[in-house]
Amino acid sequence: MTDNELELLFDCLRIDSTWGRERELAEFIAGRLRLWGVDDVEIVESMPGRPSVGGRLRGTGAGRSLILNGHLDIYETSPDWTRDPFNPEVVDGKIYGAGIADMKAGTAAALAVIRRLALGERPRGDVIFQGVSCHFEGGVGTRSLLEAGFTADAAICGEPTDNTIGTVHRGAAYLKITTIGKQAHTSAKWLGLNAIETMEPVLAGMRELESTMPYTPHPELPGGPNLNIGTINGGTKHNQVPDRCVMTCDIRLLPSQDPYEVRLQVEQMISELKRADPRIEAIVEFSDHWLSGPRLPYEISQESDIARVAAGAVAAAGSEPVFKGIQFWTDMVPLQQFGIPSVNIGPGTPPYSWADEWVELEKYQETVEIYHQAVLAWCN
Incomplete structure (x- = not known):
């Protein structure tokens, strides 16, 4: 992982995107996607005043397409913070910042991979970034981006599961x-x-x-x-x-x-x-x-193509693939409703949103590598 990829996470953490205030972060991400040369970038109003951002990096041809999905909205910060929640820092191997576990680290990791591909060698298939607002309303942002055409053959969500692979949730x-x-x-x-x-x-x-x-x-x-x-x-x-x-x-x-x-x-x-x-x-x-978004359960076979690719990507990044059920709800449900099979891999551990929220630096680095390996395997 490069210094630029860590700074990208810091840039996202510095922006207050508390539930209902996603616009600044959406516009920041859209600007970065355009700067890197991502082909199709669009800001979509998922709910009034609450935009999501989609970006499609077009592949060289004849490959499968993949979505990297992460939500922009974070929970309100607790008054018990002992640090400035919007002034991220690394201390003893942990990155601190509001919403980093739920789920700016996963979202920034997806962005970092888009940057790598846009400035380097593109895969055969398209790679789609979905930075969604209104996640806490039940996947409203994801649905709005899918309706705007940011669809693909499969998807990876980045909710915090300590980089275990989630194929089932409540x-x-x-x-x-x-x-x-x-x-x-x-x-x-x-x-x-x-x-x-x-x-x-x-x-x-x-x-x-x-x-x-x-x-x-x-x-x-x-x-x-x-x-x-x-x-x-x-x-x-x-x-x-x-x-x-x-x-x-x-x-x-x-x-x-x-x-x-x-x-x-x-x-x-x-x-x-x-x-x-x-x-x-x-x-x-x-x-x-x-x-606004019925919270239906989700399950996909661990033998599905996207689950197998995800397991291979974790192994290629140097870790043992572990499948583990998710106790909370994810945007894999609206993706499934659009016919897109999905799995979840993301950094962060319970309780997911708390005072002095943190993610291990090594886990963020690992997530970037997992997503990159998954893109290469799936899209090529």
Whole structure:
């Protein structure tokens, strides 16, 4: 890896691309792609004010095409940072910077390979860079670039998996449950119905459902479904009986589970509660954040062409290929929906987004080499 490839990562880390503010980084990357002579470069508005950037480096002909996909948006920085999150530095073999694990190191590694190829010898097949916004909305940026024509025969995503090869990951159901009561004043509370109180058995029912809903175990994804109750909001004032209570939750699912079926299971659970307590009236919906990009599970065979090439690329870069399931959701789902088989390889380890976030310098260097070897093997 060259000093220029490390500086490219530093340039990306210096730009604050916190969720919703991706434009500056997208424009920076587009400028670099054009400077290197990438043939087709386009900024696409994935959502209003939130652009993604696509670049196609045309091959010499008769080769397969490959996408390198990375998202630009990062989570909000924690106030617990002890360093300047947007002033990257290398200390004791670790590169520190906001969003470096999730996932600017993977995105910059893909850019570094595009630079190598554009300024050096091009492969036979096209290589496509996708720098996507709106990843946290469920792959909106990836879909918008695919719709704009930045497609290929296969893809590699760079989410943080410590450079293990991901061919399977969990899905998710983001649910919003609203209990409906009747407003009244505390002095006459018997004339109302407290929606917070009718939410209480629903919360207990959700916790029980986490351990009882059916699923088929997966050898690469240990454990069953995971439930997190994320928010609860209800009521307007301390002296008013609340007529609404809203709970949102995230249920992480196995590939054997269907988010739509899980929603029906929740509705059935609430119906059973209602038989015991007819006061319970609840509406179960997918959250708007889920509907913008349904978080379906993903799985592809480890014997698929792209998985075999990925394993060979890891070996060519000097490491032992390891296949490992991914506990979170990736943009391999929208890619699959466009008929593009994908795997995931990227630097970074759990918890993926935290104060003083870091990635090992050697892992970033290794990722650049893996991506380069994958391009050479697949596109030639």
